[in-house]
Amino acid sequence: MTMDVLITGGCGFIGSNFVRFILNAREDVRLVNIDNLTYAGNLANLDGMEGGFADRYHFIRGDICDPFCVKGLFERFQIRWVIHFAAESHVDRSILGPEAFIRTNVLGTFHLLETARNIWLQKDGSYPPDRRFLHISTDEVFGSLGDSGLFTEESPYDPSSPYSASKAAADHLARAYFRTYRLPVIMTHSSNNYGPYQFPEKLIPLMIQNARKGIELPVYGDGGNVRDWLYVEDHCRALLRVLEKGRPGETYNVGGMAEKRNSEVVELICEYLDRKLGIRGEGPRTKLIRFVLDRPGHDRRYALDTSKIRKELGWEPTMKFEQGIRTTIDWYLENTRWVEGILDGSYREYYAKQYGQRLGPQ
Ligand code: NAD
Ligand code: DAU
Secondary structure, three states: OOEEEEEEOOOOHHHHHHHHHHHHHOOOEEEEEEEOOOOOOOHHHHOOHHHHOHHHEEEEEOOOOOHHHHHHHHHHOOEEEEEEOOOOOOHHHHHHOOHHHHHHHHHHHHHHHHHHHHHHOOOOOOOOOOOEEEEEEEHHHHOOOOOOOOEOOOOOOOOOOHHHHHHHHHHHHHHHHHHHHOOOEEEEEEOEEEOOOOOOOOHHHHHHHHHHHOOOEEEEOOOOOEEEEEEHHHHHHHHHHHHHHOOOOOEEEEOOOOEEEHHHHHHHHHHHHHHHHOOEOOEOHHHHEEEEOOOOOOOOEOOEOOHHHHHHHOOOOOOOHHHHHHHHHHHHHHOHHHHHHHOOHHHHHHHHHHHHHHHOOO
16 A cells, blocks of 8 residues: 655755655655755756656645645645655855745745645544654754753754744744644754755855865854764654654654864865865865855854654664765765756855855955
8 A cells, every 4th residue: 555645845955865765765655745946956856766766756846835736735645744844944045035934934834734734634623643744843943052062852942043043933833733733743853964965055065066176165254163964864764763653742853963063074075085086286175265254143053962762763873974974075076967957047146145255356
């Protein structure tokens, strides 16, 4: 028996990795992927999917903010699980223009919750026991940590950017739908993901791209901000475990247990590229590092306490950062055509706006 699963934002970075992961892991799943293909969503991320999994994968180009489109999907398919990735996800873009973040992250989440509630609700006021609404959130909703401590699932919300504030608003809605309507919502907070198919505006792929091409490497502030890096496949495994074994109404932290300062990450990338491609005539790639104007409201450190998901669901990350970063760099070096293919004129405009003044005249 196949089971219909709705994934939102499946053409983005984590979503596309998850599409591949679940179709391989669960032969009983038929996947419906709704994505409106923003600059961050690319069909090239799922090349070959409709051929390879023809009868188990359906792509619908649609907007989660369109309630008629979302309702139509629930009517056409027997959706049992919703896995909600779709979002505007880049902090720097949220600072340049917050409106799209409020629209997709808050309003889009609302329409999904509301449609799932209306369609799944039975006459006796309950939901069929196999229904799940997995809301994918982030550690950024908790704000910033000092030099020590970890965020637990109970840490208070304290978002700093329009992006994290919009994710926090969506989380509150998702939790309210569980408390008020008993909609079987489960939530995850994950730390920074890295791996194949990440759009090159985020730290790791941006630095790989620039360092490969010999372009300056813009590190914000003093480079001492810390992120906890999670390999995307470890994240996908955690999400499937949460869907299969997690309890509705619960929240689970998913962290990589790999805290690194940004400058450390950039240096690692430079050193590995020097070894792989050889040192450039101008010298080691670390010479390309520029400490530039800081991100406004820049959170200093994120780190997650993952004991709940370890104890309750038996999940833990398996990829060590030192290996994961090499695998990721190798992937980007082997897939330069993918990178060039997804970067259009609008990305160049964004890059000029974001980094123009920070780096000065080129
Ligand atoms: P991404 O930006 O790479 O992809 C987002 C996808 O959503 C794109 O395919 C885009 O086209 C789609 N989308 C955007 N607006 C839409 C709309 N209105 N309707 C339909 N589709 C729409 O994001 P990502 O990095 O893969 O992140 C996925 C989710 O995971 C997000 O909810 C994000 O907040 C969360 N998250 C990401 C990270 C990370 O490190 N990347 C960490 C923690 C949580
Ligand atoms: O923590 C989870 C979050 O991780 C997710 O919710 C977000 O969707 C995801 O984008 C990511 O947010 P960050 O802001 O941490 O990721 P980003 O890759 O943009 O930046 C990582 C760190 O690197 C951050 O401290 C800012 C810094 N940075 C980033 C860029 C793009 C630089 O120093 N220079 C840069 O050019």
